[in-house]
Amino acid sequence: MNAKKILAVSAVMMMATAGLSACSSDDSGSGDGGGSGGGSGDVSMTFWHNSTTGEGKEYWEKTVADFETANPGVKITIQAIQNEDMDGKLQTALNSGDAPDIFMARGGGKLADIVEAGQVLDITDSIDAATKSAIGDGVLSAFAVDGKNYGMPTSVLPGGIYYSQDLFTAAGVSATPTSISELSTAVTALKGTGVSPIALGAKDAWPAAHWYFFFALRECSQATMDASAKSMTFDDPCWLKAAEDLQAFAATEPFNNGFLTTSAQQGAGSSAGLVANHEAAMELMGAWNPGVIASLTPDEQPLPDLGWFPFPAVDGGKGEPGAMMGGVDGFSCSAKAPKKECTAFLNFIAGKDQQEGYANAFHTLPASKEAQGVVTEPVLKSILEAYNKAPYVTLWLDTTYGQNVGNALNAGVVDMLAGKGDPAGIIKAVNDAAAKG
Numbered sequence: 001m002n003a004k005k006i007l008a009v010s011a012v013m014m015m016a017t018a019g020l021s022a023c024s025s026d027d028s029g030s031g032d033g034g035g036s037g038g039g040s041g042d043v044s045m046t047f048w049h050n051s052t053t054g055e056g057k058e059y060w061e062k063t064v065a066d067f068e069t070a071n072p073g074v075k076i077t078i079q080a081i082q083n084e085d086m087d088g089k090l091q092t093a094l095n096s097g098d099a100p101d102i103f104m105a106r107g108g109g110k111l112a113d114i115v116e117a118g119q120v121l122d123i124t125d126s127i128d129a130a131t132k133s134a135i136g137d138g139v140l141s142a143f144a145v146d147g148k149n150y151g152m153p154t155s156v157l158p159g160g161i162y163y164s165q166d167l168f169t170a171a172g173v174s175a176t177p178t179s180i181s182e183l184s185t186a187v188t189a190l191k192g193t194g195v196s197p198i199a200l201g202a203k204d205a206w207p208a209a210h211w212y213f214f215f216a217l218r219e220c221s222q223a224t225m226d227a228s229a230k231s232m233t234f235d236d237p238c239w240l241k242a243a244e245d246l247q248a249f250a251a252t253e254p255f256n257n258g259f260l261t262t263s264a265q266q267g268a269g270s271s272a273g274l275v276a277n278h279e280a281a282m283e284l285m286g287a288w289n290p291g292v293i294a295s296l297t298p299d300e301q302p303l304p305d306l307g308w309f310p311f312p313a314v315d316g317g318k319g320e321p322g323a324m325m326g327g328v329d330g331f332s333c334s335a336k337a338p339k340k341e342c343t344a345f346l347n348f349i350a351g352k353d354q355q356e357g358y359a360n361a362f363h364t365l366p367a368s369k370e371a372q373g374v375v376t377e378p379v380l381k382s383i384l385e386a387y388n389k390a391p392y393v394t395l396w397l398d399t400t401y402g403q404n405v406g407n408a409l410n411a412g413v414v415d416m417l418a419g420k421g422d423p424a425g426i427i428k429a430v431n432d433a434a435a436k437g
Contacts, residue, residue: 043341044075045101048090049331050083051362054295059361063219067348074341076102082264084204090405094119094334102345103339105151105330108144108395109402115145121333124149126343131350142328142395152346152366154358157286158326158387159210159396162379163292165305166196167281173349176309180249183312187254190281196256197279201264201271202414206398208259209410210284211249212426213397214311216242217325221318222392229400232434234427238318243416243423245314250417256280260418265292272296276303283286286326286396290379291363302363306379310386324390327399330366402429408433 047064051057057080064076079100081089086104092113093099105111105120114120127149132140135153143151163176171190177183190197202208216225220238228234256262256274263270264285272289274280276296283289294302313321331349333342348354355371358364365380366372375381387393398406412429415421421429 009135010102016174042073042075043338044272045345046075046077046079047102047345047418048079048081048086048100048104050081050086050104052080052082054300055361056291057428059357060114060350063349063354063357068344070348071341071344074344076345078351079126083189084263087403091320097336099334099336101334101342102331103334105143105332106327106396106399107151107330108327108399108408109406110399111143111150111332112145113402115150120333121335121337121339122148122150123333123339123346125345126339126347127152128347131347135350135367139328143330143332147336151330152350155288155329155354155367156326156365156387157288157329158293158324158383158390158393159214159286160308160310160324160383160386161284162275163282163307163309164275164278164288164303165307167193167305169305171195171281176307177312178309179312180245180314184249184252184254187252195278196274196280197282198254198256199262199271199274200255201262202255202260202417203262204264205407205414207264207271208417209398209413210396212242212246212409212413213325214284215245215249215314216319216397217323217394218242218311218314218317218319219245220319222323222394224318232401232405234430235369239338239428239430240423243413243426245275246413247416247423260414268296270296275306276339287380287383288329288362288364290377291361294363302377308379308382308386320391322386322390324387324393325396326393327396330367404436405430405433 049060051060059076064078068076081344084353090103098187099119139153139156140149142153143149167190171193173186173189177186187197200207216239219242220236224236224238229235265272267273268277271283273296275283277298290302290306293306294300297303310322310324331346333339333346350368352368352370355366355368356374359366359371359374363377365375367386375384398410401409408429409426412421412426416426418422
C-alpha cells in the first residue's frame with residue numbers, strides 16, 4: 001500500500017457533451033465479445049452496479065439515459081445486483097468469459113487479480129487529460145496496477161463509527177469516544193437504556209472483519225501495514241494483538257443479539273436498519289452508510305440525528321492517531337468491452353454534474369472535489385473534516401489482499417466472534433491463504 005493518501009479528493013472536469021458518432025465493432029478499439037452491435041453500426045454495452053432500490057437505482061437509470069442521449073447509437077443495458085452478491089456474480093461472469101462491459105470495481109488486490117487474468121481493460125491512455133489532472137493521482141492510484149489505470153473513481157469512502165445522537169443523549173453519553181475504554185463505557189451506558197449499543201451484520205462477514213481491520217489500523221504502524229500488503233503475511237506481532245483486542249472487546253457483548261445471522265444492508269432488520277430505526281446506537285461502516293441508513297428509515301429520508309466519529313485509539317498502539325481506512329468505489333471496463341464507448345462512459349460519470357448527482361443520490365462523498373459543494377449533511381462533512389486531517393489512509397484489508405486471502409481473513413474473524421476460532425486462527429488463516437497463492 002502506498003504511504004500517500006489513496007483517498008485524496010481532487011477537482012474533476014465535466015466531460016464535453018458532444019455525442020460520439022455511431023461506429024461499428026471495428027471502430028470500438030477493443031474486442032468484439034458482447035459489447036459490439038450488429039451491422040447497423042450501433043454499439044451496445046451491459047452495465048452492472050450495486051444499487052437495487054431508491055435514489056441510487058434512479059440515479060444510474062437517469063445517468064445512462066443522459067449518456068445515451070448525448071451519444072446516439074450507443075445503448076446500455078443495466079443490471080442492478082445486490083451489493084453482497086456482486087463480487088461472486090462478477091467473478092463467475094469474468095471467469096466464464098461473459099462479463100458485463102462496465103462493472104463496479106474497488107481496486108486493490110481484487111483488481112490486480114483480474115488484471116493478471118487479462119479480464120479488465122487498460123484505460124490509461126483513454127482517460128481525458130483534463131480528467132486525469134482534475135481527479136488526481138491519489139484517487140486514480142486506487143485503480144492502478146503496475147503503473148497502468150484500470151478504472152474510474154466515483155466516490156471516496158473512509159470508514160468510522162456512525163451513531164445516533166439522540167440515543168447517546170438518552171444514555172447520558174455526552175461526548176464521542178476517543179479510546180476503546182471510553183467506547184466500552186458508552187456501551188455499558190447504552191445497554192442500560194435497552195437498545196443494542198452496536199449493530200453488526202456479521203452474516204455478510206466483511207462488516208465483522210471491519211472491526212479487526214480498524215483494531216489493526218490502531219495497533220500496527222503504517223510501515224508494518226505497507227510491508228504486510230507486499231508480503232501478504234501477518235508476521236508482525238501487532239496483527240495478533242489486534243485480534244486479541246477485538247476478542248476482548250467482543251467479550252463485553254457490545255453487539256446486537258443475533259449479530260452472527262444479521263445482514264448488513266438488506267431491510268429494517270439489517271445492521272444499518274437497526275440504526276435507521278433507533279434500535280441500535282452505533283455501526284462501524286464506510287462513508288456509503290448514510291445513504292443506506294436513509295433508505296431504511298420509516299420515511300426513507302436521512303436520519304436527522306446521525307453522527308460520526310473516528311475509530312477510537314488503543315493503548316500502546318503504533319498506528320498514528322487520526323489514521324483512517326477506507327476505499328474508493330469506481331467502475332471498470334471488461335477486456336472485451338468496446339473501448340471507445342466504454343471509456344467515454346467512464347469519463348462521463350466523472351463529470352461535475354454526474355458527480356454532484358451521485359453524491360446526492362447516494363448520500364456519500366464524491367470523488368470530485370469540485371462536486372463536494374453539494375455535500376451538506378453534517379455527518380458527511382464531519383467525515384471530510386477528519387479525512388483532511390488524517391496523516392494517512394489505508395485501503396480495506398480484504399480489498400488490499402485480494403479475493404482469496406481477503407475472504408480467508410473475513411471468515412477467520414467471523415469464526416473467532418462465533419467462538420469457533422481464536423486470535424491465532426485469524427493469523428493462520430491469512431498466512432495459509434497467502435501461501436497457496
